Amino acid sequence: MSSWLDYTINGLIVGNVYALVAVGLALIFGVSRLINFAQGSIYLVGAYIGWVAVVQLHTPLPLTIIVVAVAAAIVGLIIERFGLRPLQNSVRIAPLLATIGISFVLDQLVMLTFSPNPRALPSQLPDVRFQVGGGTIGPLDLLIAGVGLTSALLLFVFLRYSKLGWAVRATAQDRDAAMQMGVDVNRVNQAVFGIAAALGGVSGMLVGMYYNQIDTAMSLQATLKGVVAEVVGGAGNVPGAVIGSLLLGLVESYGVAVFGTSYRNLFAFLLLVVVLVLRPNGLFASARQAPPEPLTGTFIAPSRPVRIPRWALAVAAGGFAVLPLFPVSFYVLQTLINAWLLGMLALSLTLVAGTIGQVSLGHAALLAIGAYSSALLSLTFSVPVGLAIIGGGLMSAALGTALISPSFRLRGHYVSIATLAIGEIVSLVILNWESVTRGPIGISGIPPLSLFGYDLISPTSIYWFSFAVMVVLALLQGRLLTSHLGRSFRAIRDDDIAARAYGLSLNRYKSLAFIFGGFAAGISGGIAAHLYSYINHETFNTQQSILALTVVILGGLGNVVGAIVGSVALVGLPELFRIAAEYRILIYGIVLLLLVRFRPQGLLGTI
Amino acid sequence: MSNIDRRTLVKGSLAALMAGATFSRAAFAQSSEPILLGVSGPLTGPNAQYGTQWKQGFDLALDEITAAGGINGRKLAYQFEDSQSDPRQSVAIAQKFVSDPRIVMELGDFSSPASMAASPIYQRGGLVQFGFTNSHPDFTKGGDFMWSTSVSQADEQPLLAAYAVKRLGLKKLAVLHLNTDWGRTSRDYFVKAAKEYGAEIAVTEGYIAEERDFRSTLVRVRDASPDGLILISYYSDGALIARQARQVGLKQLICAASSVYSPKFIELGGEAVEDVHLGTRYFPEDPRPEVKKFIAGFKAKYGGQEPDAFNAYSYDAMNMAAAVVKIGGTDRRAIRDAFAKVKDVSSVIFGAATFDVESRRVKGAMNAELVVRKGQFALWDGKPT
Known part of the structure; x- marks a missing residue:
């Protein structure tokens, strides 16, 4: 039976780690109804800034945390100002795509600056271990739990009792009404992105210290697990995100206990599907809460699609059909x-x-x-x-x-x-x-x-x-x-x-x-x-799913010709940029961002 | 209207691509041009670290080859195309290399899905695909243009099993392996050999490459009460497991596959990897001249950095490619035939490498039994830890 205690403790420890990301995601979702796919990248940036602070500048831990939080918050503010604010009046799907593009760019920048080799990020806490059950926990476990819980609590208080917090909640409930009441919605968004990014950065650093390892592949995994935890707890619900994370950790740990390690993530995602089906608003959504999504389809706003004459399509198709007859490599x-x-x-x-x-x-x-x-x-x-x-x-x-x-x-x-x-x-x-x-x-x-x-x-x-x-x-x-x-x-x-x-x-x-x-x-x-x-x-793999969605949004949702044009573009561009070697995915991300910025309804428009 | 502009743009760029290809054809056939090898591997994406390690090994080998006068007076060079280890991109790269007459042979890719998806194109196009990290047992079955110097797991795992069971005296083993084609194949060979040597396998656990948290897995391991842990891991996940094993209070001996052999393993694992045993193909104080030359050259070129297993694979691969091109010249078919002719090529991994023509692989990897002592890899002195 003692093993079950250990599985429980381990589940809570790893849930703790997920909570740090989930809280940031929940905050952003609560205000802008946006799944921020760039949250994992901010987490990555935080980890590497932490590395610079600890290994190069030898800062003590409190200072490291402040440096990372401030730097990550600045990154968050930049993302909000230049990546998302210009899109606030466009289709709601555009910011989602923008965060995907931003995460490409951030991940690549980190990889180019620091090389993709994993690095050790030594913990700055004394290495004492406390015996709990069959295993031990260290001061970092406690610090991570402390940061997770404190930030959730602080956010709760901030949202409930401060004036800016009210503004945040008002904006979350009804953006237009909040603006009419004189709330500076942009400032609210800024505050939220800054806080969420600071939290994301600090969590990346702490998790890096926890495993004594940081590498550039950690961003997508962090986002995936964070999203699962956040939605289980109820999207946009900060305390719910913490509980959802702990639950996710427990389910994974018990899954390993019963069926073995290779089934671990299977349980995580099954949990998500079950929760979504049974309680679509998450486990902790209150009945009074406004529906998290609008009832009618503003998610995908119709736009005026570009009309392409039939003869032009026929000519293009004919052109591609006879292409191999020409000396093409x-x-x-x-x-x-x-x-x-x-x-x-x-x-x-x-x-x-x-x-x-x-x-x-x-x-x-x-x-x-x-x-x-x-x-x-x-x-x-x-x-x-x-x-x-x-x-x-x-x-x-x-x-x-x-x-x-x-x-x-x-x-x-x-x-x-x-x-x-x-x-x-x-x-x-x-x-x-x-x-x-x-x-x-x-x-x-x-x-x-x-x-x-x-x-x-x-x-x-x-x-x-x-x-x-x-x-x-x-x-x-x-x-x-x-x-x-x-x-x-x-x-x-x-x-x-x-x-x-x-x-x-x-x-x-x-x-x-x-x-x-x-x-x-x-x-x-x-x-x-x-x-x-x-x-x-x-x-x-998942990257292919994300690529397919990018193609579809780029081409214009529902647009058949757009889907094909988008595919040619997104397969062709990385190949065209081959000359840029390591930089090609960075360029690709930037091009993607520019396309979303200037043509959010897609190249050919939604049909 | 704007749409049509974009369409022309796309077509225009395609035309530019084609023009580029024709131009390169015209530029070929000057003997002062270097002999060009194509490399398909990850420079971005989740496996980018391995691509950068390849480059280090390649560049060192090329420096030495150039210093020694090149290939019959011509320089050897490579063109590295980033595939992100994604099969969609590796097949496009394969066509690019096959249709580029300057490329005489190809090296890579890194992962099995990316490499083996490209194999039919190389086979039909008649360009050698030299996969030096491709341990998948079916890789060289793709055709007679597929050759590999990847150490066969059928060779490596019995050596590791002998180290763990016969030399270290472990009787009841827990095997943790990466749940990839490599990890799974390795596990099967290891388990078979360990059982033959009389050990019992208490538990095997496969984990996915992105996994960071092994505490619950280690509780399973603990409950199976083994007397040793076997890690069929790469260095980053191997270091994570070792750290967490010590944190949850597991004190058993840890014995790891050669793929953890990297200074990063010690950097990332810290004190937790002290006394970890591992079988490797070479070691720092190895008296073999080719190893001394490799390590000294590597440290000199990369500011004192210690080379690791993947550096050694790519260094060996480039030297092998040079040896093959020396015999086969620049004709693609002759190069394929030359793989069967090269004999005893100096190699860090194999000592002297000669291909087995049947399997198109090299047999008889070197073996050294190491242990981590005081934060250094050292030859195991036979003393219990």
Whole structure:
């Protein structure tokens, strides 16, 4: 039994660590209704500033904390002023994309300044250990708990009793009304970003000291776990975020206890999905609380889409179709093949995210399902590759829709978070279900693409094949959008209550959208599997989901041509910037930010 | 209208790319040009640290090769393309290299998904893919253009098992491994060998690469009451596990795979990695001349920094590439055939490396049994810790 005490303590200790990030996220969400994907990057910046202070400047701990907090707060203020404030009157999805771009830029800047090698960040506290249960805890554990709890408490007091705190809460409840009452909303946002960033920076430094290790890959993980903890506790609820974090830590620890280490994150994300389904506002949302998302679809505001004449589209498609007849290097063709494959994924996502308003952050899971199904069908059951790919598409449509269906009742950001979790769950199931997926070893020797008995091996034939498949899917989707079905989808996106009043069954239409979208994504995954010949659980990862969403927002939500243009741009740009070597992802992030800044409704506009 | 402008922009840049490719074709065939190797690896993204380590090893080897007169009077050089270890980018890089006639062979990629996704392109394009960190057992099965100097885990893990079981006398083991293709393959070979030597496997735990917190895992380990911990880890996660094992009060011997061999392991692990045992392919006081030259050269070039396992892999890989190009010249097919012909290439990892033509891998890695003493890697003196 003593082991259970140890598991409990360990769960609380790691929950403690998650809480530091979650509190900052909750604060920002509470005021600006924004999941700040850059919070993990501020955490990273804080860790490295802490390293400079401790290792280079030899500052004592209290001074280190102040230096890190001030520096991180400045970074937060800069992000708010130049990254987010210009977007405050644009579509609500634009700031989300901006934070993703900002996190690219910050992570790359840290990596370029400090090199990607991990560094030791020595703790400045005396190394005494207290025996608790079977293990020990040290002063850093207590300090982290202290910082987490104190900051949650201070924030609580600040929000409840100070004038600026009232302003923050008023802004959170109703921005326009607050402005009418004379609240300086910009100042409130500044204050919130400054506080959240200071907290994020200090937490990065403390966690770095805790593990005596900092590296540039720590940012995405911190964001993921922080988001989970925050949403479990009730998005925007600061004390809830602390409790959600501790709960997350406990669930992970007990998960390890019962099923083993490789199931750890599976439990974290299952917890999230269960909480979202049972209590969509989080465990600690009060009944009186205003709904965290608006009831009607201001999340994705319609804009005037750019009209492209049919002949221009036909000419462009014809141009790309005959491209291989010209002396084009295979590298260019391969890059475009990647763009077409990403294009199919983007078509899928633009349908579910743009047309029906379910912004998915776990779309790579659909690729993975399609890829594994197609690979296994062709390898184990010797199904011809062409049929296997279609089988992968069908499997992805069926399984994807089934997995996502519990989250149909969610709205806005919550859909994104639920799909993020479902994406992670699929990847972890692939890792652990070894009898079918071969676990981490992956599937090798997947037969190459072939059609009617002819192998498609040359880049030219693969190019034509993938381009043709994408064009067919795009035409089908274009047809769908102009039909009665497409109008119903958009009606649900724009106002689901009104849509229901007109007798539209929301779940039925959402399922239809996911079935069509899942099929397109599954086909893309299937083709990729046969193109790569080897896949494992890492082939289709979270970064791909984020990339797909970026493509879709960049192209214009719901916009079929936009999804394809976006794919060509986001596959092409990093390749064009190859000349810049280590700097290319930095440039890519900056270009992305500029695009969001000047064209928040996407290149071609929302349809 | 603005949309059409952007479209032309994209097309224009594609045209520029094509023009670039044709131009490079024209510029080829001057013998004063260096012989160019393509490298596909991570310079950004989550595995960026390994790409930077590769570069250090490559650059040191190239300095030595140039100082020795190059390859028949021509310089050897490499073009490093960042793949982020992402299969989408590694396949594009593969086509880039295959269609660039200056590239005579390719080195990399780092992770199995990125490397093996690109293999069909290299195989069909007839360009050697020399994967020097690719331990996945199926990597060289991708075709006769796939060659690897990665130490086969079928070779390495029995050595580690012998160290832990026969020499250190451990009887009941807990195995913690990275849950990747490498970690999983290694675990299976280790467990098989350890059982053959008569040890019992109390528990095995696989963890994902991003994991930071191992305290609950270590409670599981404690409850299985092993007399030794085996870490099939890289240096950063290995250091984390060692620290947390000591923090939760586990005092068992720790024995780790050679991939933790890095000064960073000691920097990150601090006192917790004291007395950790590890099998490696070389060690600082190694009397072998090629190791002395490597370590001295590395320290001189990088301001006293100690080289680690990944530096050694890439240093060896570049030397191997030079040896192969010396025999095979600049013809891609001849280079493939030259891999079967090179004999006893001086190597930090293998001593003298010769490919086994059947498996297209090198067998017989060197073995040294080290222990961390006073914050230094030292040869184990046989004394119990």
